[in-house]
Structure formats: structure tokens, C-alpha cells
Amino acid sequence: MNSQNSMASPVRILRLNPAGFPLAWLTKEEAATVWAKGHVLWVLGDKSFEIVGGVNRNGQRSRITLPLIIASVGEVRRQHQHTPLISNRLLFRRDRNICLYCGIKYADAALTRDHVVARSRGGRDAWTNLATACRRCNQRKGCRTPEEAGMPLLAVPFAPNRMEMFALSNRYILADQMAYLESGFSQHMRSLRLN
Numbered sequence: 524m525n526s527q528n529s530m531a532s533p534v535r536i537l538r539l540n541p542a543g544f545p546l547a548w549l550t551k552e553e554a555a556t557v558w559a560k561g562h563v564l565w566v567l568g569d570k571s572f573e574i575v576g577g578v579n580r581n582g583q584r585s586r587i588t589l590p591l592i593i594a595s596v597g598e599v600r601r602q603h604q605h606t607p608l609i610s611n612r613l614l615f616r617r618d619r620n621i622c623l624y625c626g627i628k629y630a631d632a633a634l635t636r637d638h639v640v641a642r643s644r645g646g647r648d649a650w651t652n653l654a655t656a657c658r659r660c661n662q663r664k665g666c667r668t669p670e671e672a673g674m675p676l677l678a679v680p681f682a683p684n685r686m687e688m689f690a691l692s693n694r695y696i697l698a699d700q701m702a703y704l705e706s707g708f709s710q711h712m713r714s715l716r717l718n
Contacts, residue, residue: 533695539594545689566590568699607688618655618692641666650682681711
């Protein structure tokens with residue numbers, strides 16, 4: 524299914540390396556540049572974008588049809604070993620904006636970053652030690668562990684892998700792109716299911 528989208532479209536093209544590991548979310552214009560340079564090795568997905576360019580001297584308008592997932596020349600090394608940087612936005616997305624203590628879903632502004640083991644007790648600022656918490660639960664738990672506070676976690680905090688990070692970092696993922704990324708999700712991420 525081809526669709527012509529305006530310049531303001533939030534949809535991005537997923538760029539992979541030749542081995543199929545995500546490299547970047549590209550704008551349509553960036554993807555068109557990769558395509559025009561002949562750097563696309565293979566493509567995936569049923570949907571595509573049509574980019575309409577200028578008119579040449581013969582009166583013909585240029586057009587490029589871009590798939591939603593492209594693999595291009597580049598580094599083949601597996602890049603999923605590094606732990607991604609933590610931000611509240613990505614942490615809240617990982618936990619689906621749900622307080623992992625009371626189970627209620629909140630807007631970002633009502634959420635906080637809770638250290639499962641408090642920093643004052645040696646807890647690190649690490650994905651596996653961070654949970655999304657509403658302000659009330661975070662204050663109630665304080666510097667105690669969840670067990671000490673009688674507030675068991677509803678899910679296990681985990682460090683997202685590369686495929687999960689690409690899913691967390693983009694709010695406008697189309698079905699073909701999500702299906703591809705989900706193939707690399709851990710059991711933790713599968714149980715949380717992105718909204």
C-alpha cells in the first residue's frame with residue numbers, strides 16, 4: 524500500500540545494517556538519500572512511502588517509493604551489547620507509564636524514577652534498579668526496599684536490548700516495523716507489551 528505523506532509526518536523509516544540490526548530511525552528525506560545513493564541492500568514490509576520531488580526540464584516529476592524498513596551498507600558488527608542510556612521518557616515507556624507499585628497508569632508528569640534499592644543504600648542508577656513509580660508510591664516507599672515497605676514490584680526492571688530501545692524511542696511505529704523489532708524482544712518486554 525503506497526501512501527503520500529506530508530513533510531510533517533511523524534512516521535520514520537527503520538534503517539538496518541546488512542545483518543539486520545537497527546541503526547537509526549530515518550526521516551523520509553534521509554531514507555531517500557540512502558536510496559538515491561544506491562546504498563539499500565534489501566527491504567522489508569508491505570507498506571511504503573512515495574516521495575515526490577521536483578520537475579525536470581522534460582516536465583516529469585521525480586518519485587521515489589520507500590519501504591518502511593531498509594537495510595543498507597554499513598557496519599555488520601552486532602551492536603546490541605551496549606546498555607542504552609537511561610532517561611525518564613524511555614523508562615516510563617519501558618514500563619508503559621504504569622506505576623510498578625500500585626499498577627495505575629499515569630501521564631509522564633505524574634511519574635517519577637524510583638530506585639528499587641535506594642541510592643543512599645548503595646543502589647545504582649541502572650535499568651535493573653529503576654522502576655516507574657507514581658509520586659505517592661515513591662514517597663511512601665522512601666529509602667526502603669520494596670520488601671521492607673510491603674510494596675512488591677509488579678514487574679521485574681530490565682535493561683532494554685537494541686531492538687527494544689528502537690521500539691521505546693519511537694512513538695509512531697507502524698505494524699511492519701513493530702513486527703520486525705518484536706522478533707528481538709526479551710521475555711520481559713514481551714510481557715509488558717508496548718501500548
